[in-house]
Amino acid sequence: MALIVQKFGGSSVADAARVRNVARIVTDTHKAGNDVVVVVSAQGDTTDDLIAKAAEITGNAPKREMDQLLTAGEQISISLLAMACNELGCPTVSLLGWQAGFQTDSKYGAARIKTVRTERLQVELGRKNIVVVAGFQGLCKYDDITTLGRGGSDTSAVALAAALHADRCQIFTDVEGVFTADPRKLRHAQKLAEITYDEMLELATLGAQVLNNRSVEMAKKYNVELEVLSSLTNQPGTIVKEAANMEKMLVRGVTKDSDAARISVIGVPDVPGIAFKIFSRLAAKNINVDIILQSVGHQGRQDISFTVGSDHAEEAIGLLRGLDLLNGLELVCDTAVAKVSAVGAGMETHPGTASKMFEALFEADINILMIATSEIKISVLIAEADADRAVAAVHRAFFAEG
């Protein structure tokens, strides 16, 4: 018997038939002798519908009231799922975030979990109840309801698993696990049996869109074993856990992120402090800079290029135009670029990985605009039009294509 936390996203509970499907998974797990805590998001489009309702009233809703509004969505899905589990013969209670003990700070709209007080959960589990918990929501010290922001339900599930010392936290999605590349794009992509937290973090950041980063960071911090799997097929998924006892693969996956823009400042005077001033200016506005390339100086001038998320490009350009020290300099922005990355904990000890990747791109006749590396990741910026070909070429270089 194990204690298992299962998390289902909004599309998994979008209508009555899907709620029943989730109830079947949950009750099967319970009937197999496990304690089960389930975290669910709001059904399908509920959250968007509620946002639209607010927009009809005002363009300037207080965040506190938005949180009060939006959390009604999970309240609906948890009670429906609890009804469906009861219908399948397993006693089940639904708990709102605050009933499940989620205490957060009071940053409405993007609150952080401070603690999960598990007394009520323990009582319900002690009664052999399945417990269905509303994801994405908590309560702050003012007794106001808060939401956790983007990816909040994943975070709720991991926090619960950590607080309850659960044996596993299963994140059900519409994909069967984590793949060596996007399986919708690359037929040869393979499902991974295991992956480390660090690899998963790099893959999430790089656009693999399977797990929310914040939840992986929390899982790593509290050593919660995650499993990513599909709610539609009855197949084992991908386990995300600490590296111990895990085969270190040279490359675990190849990803593409088209949400990038390259900004170049041409002919910057080669004096100290300029890069600092540029990037501190962007940081002050919460614009995340990813790859940075500073050309070797030439005649006292150099070029500085960097990438930001596409939706921040315009704002970044505006900020730079406002900097006196860049006055009169040419600013170039290119949004038709993509970042292709290979991730794998094995590359820490295998220095040849980068050259193998570059060779594959060279043979596919793909031009590299920028390069960035970390201990477990190599990223290249290339033309967006080449991106899918690049993923395929790099994937072919590292994985057998069965």
Next chain:
Amino acid sequence: MALIVQKFGGSSVADAARVRNVARIVTDTHKAGNDVVVVVSAQGDTTDDLIAKAAEITGNAPKREMDQLLTAGEQISISLLAMACNELGCPTVSLLGWQAGFQTDSKYGAARIKTVRTERLQVELGRKNIVVVAGFQGLCKYDDITTLGRGGSDTSAVALAAALHADRCQIFTDVEGVFTADPRKLRHAQKLAEITYDEMLELATLGAQVLNNRSVEMAKKYNVELEVLSSLTNQPGTIVKEAANMEKMLVRGVTKDSDAARISVIGVPDVPGIAFKIFSRLAAKNINVDIILQSVGHQGRQDISFTVGSDHAEEAIGLLRGLDLLNGLELVCDTAVAKVSAVGAGMETHPGTASKMFEALFEADINILMIATSEIKISVLIAEADADRAVAAVHRAFFAEG
């Protein structure tokens, strides 16, 4: 400056335009210098939609989960109304039932309010905030959400007004107040400026459908001054309060209740205890018996007739058929009947009221099937086809028709 509780039903906040209309009324009251607490129901069809969602999952939902589900409805309406009030320049916070301190027993689906702990409300009022409270809901000792059942939002409003010692509790509806008869049916019906709690209770029971009985009983118990008024016109409504300083009108209103069925047991043996056995049998199944008529015995036999709500008629007949002591007796059920009543505290001291009413019916050639009287009410059971004519005739007898 006064402390005013305002209650708006689901149709008053059914869409964004109506939410804005309610926000205008609320903020106008606040801007006039009053402390304002608002109680709202779920928007329009929200509750029915949620019930339908549950019905798609199961025909046998646990009541606890139904309460968890349904209370999401008011959560949506309170936050939208709070946004609209903020938009009109008045700082406003929404509070769920439990945040507003509503503590109930744990009879899910039909909970009774035990107390309202007003600390949070007082804090918000002290900050000069408008407070929008979710009607119909509370929290029981298990920290589970409960609903108050039918008419729950009216009850929430009156309970809040009592707990806060509010100067007035305004119940906004789609009618302009309490009328001497149904104004949709009788052109000459007049809006009453004032009415006593007892009169209101009789009128509510008799089908005037303006205020929920439970809320009037609570208002009477805690001496909360009620005002029934329209959210669509800017007119004073009808004040419901204690009789002191109020002109005692002979008749305050004339009502019709078509939801009645007459059941007759023919030829009951004239022995002690039979009536007791019949009515205790019905009471055990929570079937409310209204008018009872027992004929004078004849040859050791008598007839017993009584009225029940139409929707209980079939069940009542079934119960009586199961009684051995009525074996072989004829049971007659007539659902084509209606109860017409005149209500007024003045009739306590004016014994001629009944005869005046009977005379009016006689002159209109309307046959009286049964009669029941209380200190402030005279009811007659007549053929349903005659009911509207009867109301008009009785109304004409007691009110000048301007």
